Amino acid sequence: MYLAITMGNIKSAVTQLGVGLGLTLTIFILTLLFSMPLGLVVAKARLSKNKILSSVIRAYISVMRGTPLMLQLLIVYYLPYYVFGISLRSMSLGSINYRYIATVIGFTLNYAAYFAEIFRGGIQSMPQGQYEAAQLLGFSKTQTFIRIILPQVVKRVLPSITNEVITLVKDTSLAQILSVNEMFFAASALASSQVSVMPFVIAGVFYYCANAVIEFAMNRIEKKMSYYN
Amino acid sequence: MNILEIENITKSFGSNNVLKGISLNVKKGEVVAIIGASGGGKSTLLRCATTLETIDSGSIKICDDVLCSTDESGKVNYCDKKQLVDIRSKFGLVFQNYNLFPHFSVRRNITEALIHVHKMDKSKADKICDNLLKKMGLSEKGDSYPCNLSGGQQQRVSIARALATSPEILFFDEPTSALDPELTQGVLQVIKGLSEEKMTMVIVTHEMNFARDVADRVIFIDEGVIVEEGPAKEVIDNPKHPRTQKFLSKY
Numbered sequence: 001m002y003l004a005i006t007m008g009n010i011k012s013a014v015t016q017l018g019v020g021l022g023l024t025l026t027i028f029i030l031t032l033l034f035s036m037p038l039g040l041v042v043a044k045a046r047l048s049k050n051k052i053l054s055s056v057i058r059a060y061i062s063v064m065r066g067t068p069l070m071l072q073l074l075i076v077y078y079l080p081y082y083v084f085g086i087s088l089r090s091m092s093l094g095s096i097n098y099r100y101i102a103t104v105i106g107f108t109l110n111y112a113a114y115f116a117e118i119f120r121g122g123i124q125s126m127p128q129g130q131y132e133a134a135q136l137l138g139f140s141k142t143q144t145f146i147r148i149i150l151p152q153v154v155k156r157v158l159p160s161i162t163n164e165v166i167t168l169v170k171d172t173s174l175a176q177i178l179s180v181n182e183m184f185f186a187a188s189a190l191a192s193s194q195v196s197v198m199p200f201v202i203a204g205v206f207y208y209c210a211n212a213v214i215e216f217a218m219n220r221i222e223k224k225m226s227y228y229n
Numbered sequence: 230m231n232i233l234e235i236e237n238i239t240k241s242f243g244s245n246n247v248l249k250g251i252s253l254n255v256k257k258g259e260v261v262a263i264i265g266a267s268g269g270g271k272s273t274l275l276r277c278a279t280t281l282e283t284i285d286s287g288s289i290k291i292c293d294d295v296l297c298s299t300d301e302s303g304k305v306n307y308c309d310k311k312q313l314v315d316i317r318s319k320f321g322l323v324f325q326n327y328n329l330f331p332h333f334s335v336r337r338n339i340t341e342a343l344i345h346v347h348k349m350d351k352s353k354a355d356k357i358c359d360n361l362l363k364k365m366g367l368s369e370k371g372d373s374y375p376c377n378l379s380g381g382q383q384q385r386v387s388i389a390r391a392l393a394t395s396p397e398i399l400f401f402d403e404p405t406s407a408l409d410p411e412l413t414q415g416v417l418q419v420i421k422g423l424s425e426e427k428m429t430m431v432i433v434t435h436e437m438n439f440a441r442d443v444a445d446r447v448i449f450i451d452e453g454v455i456v457e458e459g460p461a462k463e464v465i466d467n468p469k470h471p472r473t474q475k476f477l478s479k480y
Contacts, residue, residue: 137342147345
């Protein structure tokens with residue numbers, strides 16, 4: 001076992017984990033791409049005057065935050081089969097299998113709930129005077145939201161968004177429950193075949209590097225938005 | 230010609246009757262100052278007149294357009310959305326705490342509505358903006374952001390923003406209450422300048438000297454009713470009603 005850490009092993013681990021990292025990053029990017037706009041819509045619905053709509057959304061957020069993300073992934077994956085009797089194999093999109101699709105759907109639904117609450121906090125923190133000034137100047141509700149409110153909300157919620165984004169990078173490891181060959185799943189497989197913890201260490205370095213880049217980028221965006229306060 | 234006609238309006242928040250039947254007509258070119266103790270209903274009156282609050286009964290007309298009226302059964306009817314937009318373009322409101330858009334430059338604060346609501350060319354809007362900034366003594370500040378301006382400068386920007394759409398009447402809700410005495414003067418000078426141009430204005434203020442100098446008429450409101458009104462000098466220098474006398478003795 002002491003022979004397990006050889007240059008050759010490390011090299012092959014880095015290459016194979018690199019493939020896993022690619023998949024991890026696509027899950028990450030797709031989740032952000034879908035969950036942020038969805039989160040904004042959910043936040044608006046949560047703030048809706050329609051009591052039924054806002055309570056449905058509240059329940060959705062409560063369940064998403066109150067149950068394990070891993071369990072949610074399993075439910076998204078098995079739901080079509082157990083409820084509608086659809087075979088999972090038939091649900092693949094070309095070369096993309098349903099395991100991967102279910103992962104992205106699960107992550108998106110979960111993260112949208114968190115983003116929604118962040119956006120809601122931001123929207124509610126806006127002073128009423130901004131709405132009143134915009135209204136009297138003739139801006140429509142949509143114009144007011146898009147031109148006046150949203151840009152200020154984004155600035156306010158950016159630090160909390162960064163938190164979630166960084167957590168998402170690490171949470172992608174949960175996709176292993178659906179045997180998606182993301183980086184952590186790859187690391188586990190390698191660790192047992194090489195009988196070494198080295199693949200996990202390398203995976204850890206990769207996760208950290210990805211998050212270091214994200215931190216740097218988000219800092220830059222925050223700086224860019226600090227031209228007013 | 231009356232620019233503003235308020236007739237017998239009432240407004241309560243829960244069991245708190247803030248306005249108990251107030252009527253007020255403002256003629257074209259007239260400057261009316263509204264004075265009175267805090268909590269007396271001054272700001273609520275202004276907010277009702279500027280569509281930020283809805284009234285419980287009475288009627289309001291701006292430039293002969295009916296904003297709202299009460300029918301025989303006592304139900305208040307407001308005009309439809311399209312008319313509301315139209316009526317809102319006829320007046321401007323200057324807030325006590327400015328309510329500028331902090332993420333926009335001074336220029337964009339002033340031109341945004343011209344370009345995106347009134348569909349004006351950017352070059353034309355910029356021209357209007359330049360003229361207004363010059364008038365406000367802020368020619369150099371077009372590219373600044375509100376957070377880099379003093380309170381007095383911010384308030385002048387907000388006056389410029391309200392003037393950009395060339396309203397028929399301008400409302401001021403305690404425009405200098407958030408400012409120190411030095412900054413107050415700059416803002417009051419601007420308002421005085423507007424009165425010399427015969428701008429129709431309704432000003433809620435605690436600056437009695439200013440009200441006496443600039444307003445044609447002063448209205449003293451207390452506990453939701455107009456207690457006394459008349460020519461500015463007369464009301465402020467020689468109030469008739471004991472309540473007005475008591476209030477003004479503190480200045």
